[in-house]
Every structure is written in C-alpha cells, then in structure tokens.
Amino acid sequence: MENVIQITELVKVYPKKGKSKDEVTAVGGISFAVQKGEIFGLLGPNGAGKTTTLEIIEGLNAQTSGTVTVLGLDNITQTEEIKRRIGIQLQSSQYLHHLTLGELLDLFKSLYEGKQMNMNGKTDEHGKKQLLELVNLSDKENAEVKDLSGGQKQRFTIATSLVHNPEILFLDEPTTGLDPKARRDMWQLIKTLNRAGITIVLTTHFMEEAEFLCHRVGIMDSGKLLEIDEPKKLIDRLSDTTQVSFFTEDKIDAGLFTNLPEVKKVHADYPKVILEITSLDKISAIVTLLKTHNIIFYGFTVKTASLEDVYLKLTGKDYDNE
Amino acid sequence: MNSFVELFKANFKMFFREKEGFYWTVLMPAFIYVALSVLPIGKNMETGIKYSNYVLPGIIAMTIMQGGIYGLAYWMVDLKSRGIIKRLMATPIKSWQLATSLVGARLVVVLAQTIILTLLGIFIFGASFVGNIFSTIILVLLGGAIFLALGLIISSFAKSYDTAAPITSAVGLPLTFLGDIFYPISSLPHSLQLFAKLLPITYLSDGLRQAYLYPFDLNKIGFDILILTLWLIIILLITVKVFKLKE
Numbered sequence: 001m002e003n004v005i006q007i008t009e010l011v012k013v014y015p016k017k018g019k020s021k022d023e024v025t026a027v028g029g030i031s032f033a034v035q036k037g038e039i040f041g042l043l044g045p046n047g048a049g050k051t052t053t054l055e056i057i058e059g060l061n062a063q064t065s066g067t068v069t070v071l072g073l074d075n076i077t078q079t080e081e082i083k084r085r086i087g088i089q090l091q092s093s094q095y096l097h098h099l100t101l102g103e104l105l106d107l108f109k110s111l112y113e114g115k116q117m118n119m120n121g122k123t124d125e126h127g128k129k130q131l132l133e134l135v136n137l138s139d140k141e142n143a144e145v146k147d148l149s150g151g152q153k154q155r156f157t158i159a160t161s162l163v164h165n166p167e168i169l170f171l172d173e174p175t176t177g178l179d180p181k182a183r184r185d186m187w188q189l190i191k192t193l194n195r196a197g198i199t200i201v202l203t204t205h206f207m208e209e210a211e212f213l214c215h216r217v218g219i220m221d222s223g224k225l226l227e228i229d230e231p232k233k234l235i236d237r238l239s240d241t242t243q244v245s246f247f248t249e250d251k252i253d254a255g256l257f258t259n260l261p262e263v264k265k266v267h268a269d270y271p272k273v274i275l276e277i278t279s280l281d282k283i284s285a286i287v288t289l290l291k292t293h294n295i296i297f298y299g300f301t302v303k304t305a306s307l308e309d310v311y312l313k314l315t316g317k318d319y320d321n322e
Numbered sequence: 323m324n325s326f327v328e329l330f331k332a333n334f335k336m337f338f339r340e341k342e343g344f345y346w347t348v349l350m351p352a353f354i355y356v357a358l359s360v361l362p363i364g365k366n367m368e369t370g371i372k373y374s375n376y377v378l379p380g381i382i383a384m385t386i387m388q389g390g391i392y393g394l395a396y397w398m399v400d401l402k403s404r405g406i407i408k409r410l411m412a413t414p415i416k417s418w419q420l421a422t423s424l425v426g427a428r429l430v431v432v433l434a435q436t437i438i439l440t441l442l443g444i445f446i447f448g449a450s451f452v453g454n455i456f457s458t459i460i461l462v463l464l465g466g467a468i469f470l471a472l473g474l475i476i477s478s479f480a481k482s483y484d485t486a487a488p489i490t491s492a493v494g495l496p497l498t499f500l501g502d503i504f505y506p507i508s509s510l511p512h513s514l515q516l517f518a519k520l521l522p523i524t525y526l527s528d529g530l531r532q533a534y535l536y537p538f539d540l541n542k543i544g545f546d547i548l549i550l551t552l553w554l555i556i557i558l559l560i561t562v563k564v565f566k567l568k569e
C-alpha cells in the first residue's frame with residue numbers, strides 16, 4: 001500500500017502563554033502513516049492533539065520537531081504545493097457574508113488557480129453544478145450560507161474543499177452538532193467521496209461513526225498515539241468480546257454455566273445472569289443449555305464489544321461523560 | 323492574479339450587499355456633513371470661509387480615516403474570530419494577497435465615498451472645488467492606504483471585537499479631534515498643536531482643503547503629499563513587521 005501521509009516522531013510544543021508557567025506539549029512524538037484510498041480516523045478526547053496533528057499535516061501549523069510528508073512533499077518547505085492537492089474542512093463552517101453558495105464556490109476555485117488561467121467557463125459552471133449536486137444542494141446555488149441548516153452548512157463546507165479535486169480530504173469533526181439524519185447523510189457523502197478515490201482523514205467524537213466509516217483508526221490521548229489499527233482488529237484484541245445477559249424466572253445455579261468451555265465468566269445475581277463468552281458462535285450452546293434444563297428466561301440480550309469499549313479501555317475516559 | 327481579482331471582487335460585493343455597513347460608511351458621513359453645514363456650529367469659527375466649504379474636506383478625511391481603523395479593523399477581527407481567515411489560509415493563497423485584495427477593495431470604496439460627499443457638497447451646499455482632481459485622488463489614495471494599513475495593524479493585535487474596540491477608540495479619537503477636521507488646529511492649545519502636527523490625518527485634511535478650496539499650489543499640497551508619503555512608508559514597514567493573519 002502506498003502511503004500518502006508519513007509522519008515521523010512528530011512533536012508540537014506550544015510556548016508559555018499568559019499566566020501558565022509551563023510549556024504545553026500538544027503532540028508528544030507520534031509516528032504513523034495514512035494509506036492511499038483509505039478512510040483514516042483520529043480519535044481521542046478534547047486536547048488529545050488531534051486537531052494540532054491535522055493542522056500540521058495541512059500546513060496550517062508548524063511542528064516543533066519531526067518530519068511530515070504529504071504526497072511525498074515536505075510540510076514545511078512545500079506547503080503551497082500540498083495545499084493545492086489537499087482539501088480541508090475545518091470545524092467552523094462560517095463563510096464570508098452576503099455571498100451565495102455559487103459565488104463562494106467560484107471564489108474558492110479561483111484561489112487554487114495560481115498561474116494557470118486556461119479555465120473554460122462552461123466546464124467550470126458544469127463542475128459547480130456537479131459539486132452542488134454531489135452534496136445535495138443543487139437548489140441552493142443562489143442561497144447564502146446563513147440560510148442553510150446545520151447539515152446543509154456542513155455539506156457545503158465539504159463542497160468548498162472539493163473545488164480543486166483534492167487527492168486527500170481532511171475532515172475535522174464533520175458531524176459534530178448534526179442531527180441523526182444529517183449525520184447519516186454525511187456518512188453517505190464521505191463514503192461516496194472515498195469510493196471516488198479520495199483518501200480521507202477525519203477526526204471524530206463518535207465511536208459509532210469511526211467504526212462505521214474508518215478503515216483504520218488511531219486513538220490519541222495526551223499527545224500520544226495509543227493504538228492504530230482496523231476498528232475490528234482493535235475490538236477483537238479486547239478480551240471478553242461478547243456479553244450475554246438474560247433474566248430467569250426462577251433462581252438458578254450459577255455453576256450450571258461454568259461447565260461450558262466457551263463461557264469465560266459468570267455473573268449471576270438473581271434474576272439477572274451475565275455471561276462473558278469468547279465468540280458469538282457460542283450463543284446457541286447457551287440457549288440449548290437453558291432449554292434442556294427447562295429454565296424459563298426472558299430479556300435475552302447480546303452485546304458485542306465496540307470501538308467505544310476499546311476507547312474506554314485505552315484512554316480511561318468516557319466520551320459521553322466528558 | 324486571478325485569485326487576487328476574485329477576492330477583490332468578492333470583497334467588493336460583500337461591501338455593497340452589507341446594508342448596515344453601507345449606511346454607516348456612506349450615509350453617516352453625509353449626515354454629519356449635512357448637520358454641520360445646516361446647524362450654526364461653525365458660525366463663530368474664524369475660518370474666513372463658509373463653514374460648509376471649510377468642513378467638507380475635513381469630513382472626507384475623517385471618513386477615509388474611519389474606513390481604515392474602524393471599518394477594516396473590525397471587519398478583519400470578525401473574519402478572524404469566525405475562522406474565515408483560517409479557512410482562506412487553508413488554500414494556496416498567500417497572506418499578502420489576501421491583505422492587498424482587502425485593502426484594494428476598500429480603497430475603491432474610499433474613492434466612492436469621496437465622490438459622493440463632494441457631489442453632495444457641491445450640489446446641495448454650493449461648496450467650491452477649485453483645486454485639481456489629480457492631487458485630490460493622490461491624497462485620497464495615500465490617506466486610504468495609510469489608514470487601511472493602520473486598520474490591519476490594529477486587527478493584528480485584537481482577537482475579538484472587545485479588544486478591537488478600545489484600541490480603535492484610543493487611536494481614532496485623537497485623530498478625529500486633533501486632525502484639522504472640524505476646526506483649524508490653530509484654535510487648539512499650543513501643546514496639542516505640536517501633537518496635531520505629527521498626525522497623518524492633519525496633513526490629509528489640510529491637503530484636501532488645499533485641493534478643494536485653493537488654486538493648485540505645488541508648494542503647499544506637495545508638502546502634505548510628502549508628509550503623507552513618509553507616513554505611508556512608516557506604516558507599511560510596521561504592517562509588514564506585525565501583520566499576521568493567524569488567530
């Protein structure tokens with residue numbers, strides 16, 4: 001696999017500021033690579049260093065030490081060339097006032113023109129229509145950003161970052177603040193873009209999102225990269241991957257389950273029984289056992305481990321309770 | 323070059339579509355001018371000429387100054403605080419291109435304001451314009467560049483409107499009241515006169531007054547243009563040194 005981003009021993013230290021007497025190490029020596037064509041997610045609590053890392057890759061911020069290459073280009077000496085080949089969506093979706101979506105797209109496109117002026121008016125107009133269609137805003141070409149809903153605004157920010165056909169797209173918390181429907185629309189859009197061949201690097205607060213979208217994720221905390229792998233592999237690496245729980249009508253002997261080789265742990269507290277098993281395949285064995293002993297049970301639920309469990313284990317933090 | 327033109331155009335569109343901004347930058351100075359000309363304010367001032375004649379170039383100088391240190395500074399701070407500058411800097415555009423396109427668009431606005439106020443003065447109040455247009459344009463552009471650059475400098479130090487407001491007031495008030503705008507600086511106490519003679523606005527007001535009220539005199543207007551040019555060089559050097567687009 002070809003690496004489109006290569007980060008080696010990246011460190012970013014912010015100097016003392018205001019009353020605080022200490023320097024702040026936002027990124028403390030991380031190394032990783034992003035492969036061509038993948039959706040790569042950076043996860044971590046606020047202040048983990050995700051945004052700083054992204055900004056350094058994007059050429060918006062300079063590292064204290066370490067090297068970063070994007071599409072084979074150095075992030076410090078070849079910033080402009082990098083900016084021409086990547087698309088960036090920032091957390092803020094605000095734009096210049098009083099300009100329509102169409103005008104803003106024209107403006108952003110012009111910012112990438114540079115010396116080449118061989119732009120054909122017609123194809124450009126066509127490209128603009130296509131872009132608005134892609135983000136499902138075809139009927140909004142003459143609207144202003146302030147008239148858009150949250151989801152539409154967010155989709156528009158993606159459109160502005162695509163005007164120059166970037167090879168890599170950076171999305172900083174693309175679905176924060178969106179309602180569930182808008183979030184799902186955004187996921188579809190991201191998948192569509194990725195299928196069209198764009199490598200995508202995103203940060204997110206939503207484990208479900210990372211699990212659904214990302215081919216690989218890196219989990220960051222306090223400026224360190226704790227783990228990096230496919231979500232499925234990270235989850236599989238957690239022991240006790242599947243939890244089965246149910247209620248029984250009558251009190252039962254917990255020892256009944258300990259004999260099953262598949263069951264790793266039994267927690268029986270009448271009327272609830274929780275079993276930790278190694279794999280989903282073993283569920284039928286449990287049900288069979290319950291049937292053969294004529295045990296009446298209800299509320300049977302199976303909970304597989306999620307990326308959230310991995311995240312909690314690694315960072316010791318809960319996203320929801322932050 | 324194309325990106326510069328597009329940014330310039332965008333800035334221009336934004337300016338004219340912003341109704342409130344249009345009101346404050348174009349109509350407000352006109353109202354002030356009308357009020358000063360109609361009300362018996364300037365009656366006792368020993369300017370030797372009709373007050374509506376006297377005050378017109380001063381109001382124009384004030385408008386140019388405010389367009390820079392209030393208009394542009396607040397606007398930049400707004401763009402910064404809403405993350406728009408950062409979004410623009412994520413494209414290959416260079417910060418000087420962005421800054422010059424902003425200043426360029428505003429310079430055109432300043433010229434338009436000058437024309438509107440001048441026509442108002444001539445046709446409504448019978449103000450005279452006996453100097454020459456060429457030196458007027460040079461003065462307006464010089465003054466515009468100085469105060470727009472000053473606006474950029476202020477915006478470099480202010481992160482939000484709350485920080486920008488006291489800075490602009492601290493800079494704007496002395497310029498407004500000591501700058502030969504409403505009354506001749508000879509009517510100021512001696513110490514303030516010395517201070518007033520250091521301010522660029524004084525030379526902009528005086529230069530415009532020379533251009534509007536008196537036949538072209540290279541010695542007098544040339545001196546104002548020279549001082550303003552020196553000021554522009556100083557301000558530009560400071561701008562290059564301190565101006566930053568990062569939050």
